Amino acid sequence: MAYQLLPFRFERFNEEDYLLTNDVGEYIFLHQDDFHKFVNGELDEHSDLFYDIASKQIATTDNVDDVVAMLATKFRTKKSILRDFTSLHMVVPTLRCNSSCIYCQVARKNMDDHEADMTKETAKNIVKTIFESPSPFIKIEFQGGDPSTDFEMVKYIIEESEWQNLFKKRHLDFVICTNLTLLNEDMVKYLKKHKCDISTSLDGPKDLHDMNRPLQNKELDHHAIFEKNLAMIRNVWGHKDCASALMTTSKHSLGRFKDIIDEYIRLGFNNIFLRNLNPYGFAKQYKEKIAYPVEDFVSNYKEGLDYIIELNKKGAYFVEGFAALLLKRMLTPFATGFVDLQSPAGVGIAGAIYDYDGSVYVSDEARMMARFKNYYFRLGNVNENTYQEMFNGDKMHEIIASACNECLPGCSHCVYQPYCGADPVRNLSEQGDMIGYRPTNEMCKKTKAIIKYLFELIRLHDPEINRIFWSWIKPC
Ligand code: SF4
Incomplete structure (x- = not known):
């Protein structure tokens, strides 16, 4: 293989295409024939398609450490x-x-x-x-x-x-x-x-x-x-x-x-x-x-x-x-x-x-x-507890440890993970624990379906829809 694959998630998007995403939210659609060539190391590294994949840091012919450093910068921006x-x-x-x-x-x-x-x-x-x-x-x-x-x-x-x-x-x-x-x-x-x-x-x-x-x-x-x-x-x-x-x-x-x-x-x-x-x-x-x-x-x-x-x-x-x-x-x-x-x-x-x-x-x-007598997510009371006790206490740490979808079962390999989030409160309320069970999770079903639909609209390459979508994105 003349190129190095970098971490990405993928899913069959429709009858012909696969969707690939990586941790920083870059994405690319590949026709199934190209997808198989790509993962088998058979794609021409001088082709436009490979350049496109490399520009998303999904694979590289460069020094991997340099690309990982670039990905780290993008990841920090996403999590700023x-x-x-x-x-x-x-x-x-x-x-x-x-x-x-x-x-x-x-x-x-x-x-x-x-x-x-x-x-x-x-x-x-x-x-x-x-x-x-x-x-x-x-x-x-x-x-x-x-x-x-x-x-x-x-x-x-x-x-x-x-x-x-x-x-x-x-x-x-x-x-x-x-x-x-x-x-x-x-x-x-x-x-x-x-x-x-x-x-x-x-x-x-x-x-x-x-x-x-x-x-x-x-x-x-x-x-x-x-x-x-x-x-x-x-x-x-x-x-x-x-x-x-x-x-x-x-x-x-x-x-x-x-x-x-x-x-x-x-x-x-x-x-x-x-x-x-x-x-x-x-x-x-x-x-x-x-x-x-x-x-x-x-x-x-x-x-x-x-x-x-x-x-x-x-x-x-x-x-x-x-x-x-x-x-x-x-x-x-x-x-x-x-x-x-x-x-x-x-x-x-x-x-x-x-x-x-x-x-x-x-x-x-x-x-x-x-209100319905479940006090699990109560951090304390301002009349009794210090800021540190509430916001840096064991309870807060325990909750956050269960709230990164990069490592939650079902989410960790989900192609939509970079755009989605974790909700331990909803999981506990709906499914009885903070991790939750994705196949029957209502928030997951909704978010996945809507992100997929937005990708379908983007995939149409309709200049009018693209113009409208970009006009909705507020500058930082
Ligand atoms: S869509 Fe569902 S499985 Fe995918 S990251 Fe979101 S909650 Fe997790």
Whole structure:
């Protein structure tokens, strides 16, 4: 053999082609005849095809050590998110909420039930703990319940953080996740002044949104208030990008993705994140009524993505968020900050959540599991434990040791591994242990099917689709 094979993973992609990928996310499609020649050392090392393979560092005729050094540089770039450690800090000022979403995952409290409101002492200790993180970027995201139900606590945490940051000098951002219905102009002016972005939920047109996310007060029209307040927020802010929205797919959403996308466009959003239901809280408890097989989500997702691509072809700029982040991994050497799909998993090391009582969990889903009495992913409490005890303790080490998909069974040889991630919280919740079992793992089925579909679209070599995909990839 005139060339040296370097480590790669492969899979038969369709009747004719194989897909090859390596640890740094480079990929190439080879016709089956070329693939067999290649692995048997029979490919002409002066052919264009071999040059293509070598440019991806899947084989080489050069000094192997030099190529490995180049791969190491690319690998460090892909994993650069690890350098900063935890930058996303989610804080729950209260569990009170005025909605009663059918898939609620947090055991919300009624509006007059103050049992799960955060105290100032806990809030102060949370901010202190957050600023112990070595990350130069600190994003504090208010979760709930609906955090706008305790806006005074939100303000207290924002101002305490800004005070701490006078000394710590981090790049500090805030986001509040709210259904918008309780926001008034003064609150929005405050959020604008303190550069706190607004993230909301929109499940689709009125009938669907109100079915998935009814308000507790049945006399109020959730969708109408949402629309009115969205306009008010954009008016105060002076532009549309101050508020982003997320959708959740319930059983009622299946078959309605075009309607949902149209509603996002009607309301002036230029992106959507087509998101499936996660198996926590009511979504797990009332599975029969609101959940669905993952295959149904994938087929709806593909239809939705095709529709979005068609809209873009007609001149709209409208992004599907999940595809955009996967494409960045597939087409560029850069890291993406999406906590849910990292290796090692982002749990605790990219994001963490601070509950109303000061308990710290490795992710929002871990907090949801605790509502149903599973406390495995609780790192400690800011009122009792130091930062080091929580973020560098045995529990954190144990979790991360089970959260690198480079060495998880099933993932280690998966051709899609460089673009995918590990999720020990989901594995424990769904399959009873942190490693999980890939052939029946719902997250694996979804991610694999969607990455494969994106590769199918790339494989079409349609210049219009390529232009659209590249336009979705944000610069670093
Ligand atoms: S979770 Fe599934 S798709 Fe992702 S790397 Fe593992 S086997 Fe592949």
